[in-house]
Amino acid sequence: MITGASLAAMLAAGHVSAQDAAPAEQCQAALSFFITSTGLGEGANLGGLAGADAHCQMLADAAGAGARSWAAYLSATGTNARDRIGAGPWANANGVVVAESIEQLHSEDNNVTAETALTETGEPVPGRGQQPNQHDILTGSNADGTLAEGMTCADWTSSGDGSAMVGHHDRAGPDTLATATSWNAAHPSRGCGQEALIGTGGNGYFYCFATDDGPFAAAQ
Template identity: 30%
Template sequence: MKARTAWVQRFQSSRTGVALHEKPLVVSTAILFGLGVCASACGSGASQEEPAEEVPPADGDPGDSTGGGEDPADPVDASSFSFFVTSLESMRELSGSANGFGGDLRFGEATGIEGADKICRTIAEKALPGSGQKVWRAFLSASTGGANGGALNAIDRIGEGPWYDRNGLRVASNKAGLLTARPQGSTQIKNDLPNERGEPNHQGVDNHDTLTGSNKQGQYAGSKGNTCNDWTSATGSTGKPAIGHSWPRSANNPSNGGNWMSDHQAPGCAPGVNLSQNGPGSGSPTVGGGGYGGIYCFAINP
């Protein structure tokens, strides 16, 4: 009681103007401490709940048309990047020529297929450091290199999927999603397949011709002329390589010149860049009938 009486006297003195120096601070601290003890011990009814655990959103259903990671602003790492069309800028840089590689894709390797894979790996690493550690495969067919010494089919060399572009948008969930006129992935990219920067490759020019050497099942197109001598020749007269369209010829009718892996033949195997459509097999004997000799690249372990 003496302590309480002394506290009351000090408090009344402060109300009448008596200077207590640091005493009010001590009093306030004591009061706050007492209130805190009471709140916890007196059962005021206010309970402090644990914050709810934040559950990350689930990836898109494997069979949907949009896939996971639809927001291009989402952080992307090398674990999801597994598809691109080689851009004109990259093909020029790696080939050392404004006309690109043409039909000879060896790039210092023994075969055109090995060189094309190296092209994919090199561009992937430059686009997203770390992704070059993956096994990248060019979507190309050839007359040899397949099972039991037979033909090599592009569809058999790219893994099982799913595959995503640089921005995390799904290109296709599996091979069945590729064996259609347009890959059955995100609607944002299926009709304008993106380059290694994650940009629509169209870029306002007619550059949709993309080398594949394949038919509509992603298999060897049937002759070495359709593959520029298994991607070792840059001579125009060697053959007319089979190409697909990275974007449909008609935006209003994707079935018109819209098959991404096989639509027609390029005029020839020579290097060349033609950014206006010449039509199938016509014009100068270059790989650029309406393109520049670009290729598709897939990582087999996305």
Template identity: 50%
Template sequence: MRPWPFLIAAAVLASSCGGGDDDDDPDVTFFVSSATSPTGNLGGLAGADATCQRLAGAVGEGGRTWRAYLSVERGPTAQPVNARDRIGPGPWHNVNHELVARDLAELHSRSGDAAVFLDERGQRINGQWTGSPTPVEHDILTGSKADGTLQPGATCSDWTSAATDVTAQVGHSDGLGPNQNATPPLSSWNSAHTALNCSNTAPRGGAGRIYCFAP
């Protein structure tokens, strides 16, 4: 009996079927933008989407369509747009291929987490987490309620305004408030509180970042 041809064939088959760990990794479909904005004027939904697409492309993830997680009061059809309706059904994974949420229900019932809500380069967002650099920048623009629907009057005029008389709803990417308070609404990744106004995203702990999803 000569087992060697059989063993060699089996090894080749196993190698071709295994594909390596990289082939088994889920697609990257979520990140927090590394790009910041000093005001709430993001160029509207189109400008925010373009930012997500550009950042994804810079790290080799531009092969799919990316959308900003933002709600507006007047969308392309002159009707309100909910952020949750822009991002597909899930699941979503971060740049480390870690699960963010399996579906919309799970996404909108979870809290922020500095170790999961990473930017497209895999970096944590400055926040209230232990050891975080300063300044705090965990306020992420969303214009949304906790369920992902529009928060009226809190979208910086649909992300086109840098005025002092309008504001935006923001979430905490790390799910933490002052003194690491992790109770709602401070734990919310998408609807923790309103920004001071749209002329400056820094007060109260922001930098004008957005969430990016690939549906």
């Protein structure tokens, strides 16, 4: 089995052709959905939607998927998260599709789970039952992807008072109610600061989606 590191080494040594390397590049380019591997360190103060989008783009760039345009799955005053992320489909770093369309993403038929909601580098995010539990993902949204009024930490500019609606990427909670198992609308956070987010099972992470089809779509 050829890993990414060994592939790079073999390319450098001339043992693998560019044609052989293409599937690895295509898999990398297929990345169109991830959870941020790091927050910004200031709780839910993300520098507004623009700051959150820039963070998504920076992480995608580092992962080799910077040719796409990226947006954070966050609602804010006058803006619904569902309207910010393109039309789909979206796939994780392993090429697994989490949803084919906006409608599927916001239905019970989506494929957002602990196994598929990975970081931009393909790593799982710790969930319920793990230490630390970091399954609270910032969204500021209702289950249908629209704005959850008053739950955006001042439109992602506050790390003080207030709260943010979060989802559970692992679809797990203390009970089996639909809210506890929602990927995007599980419960409000205890506050907007970093410690408050950690206290409710988060770490300031959020979802990022590619808003376009990617560089390989036209060639397929």
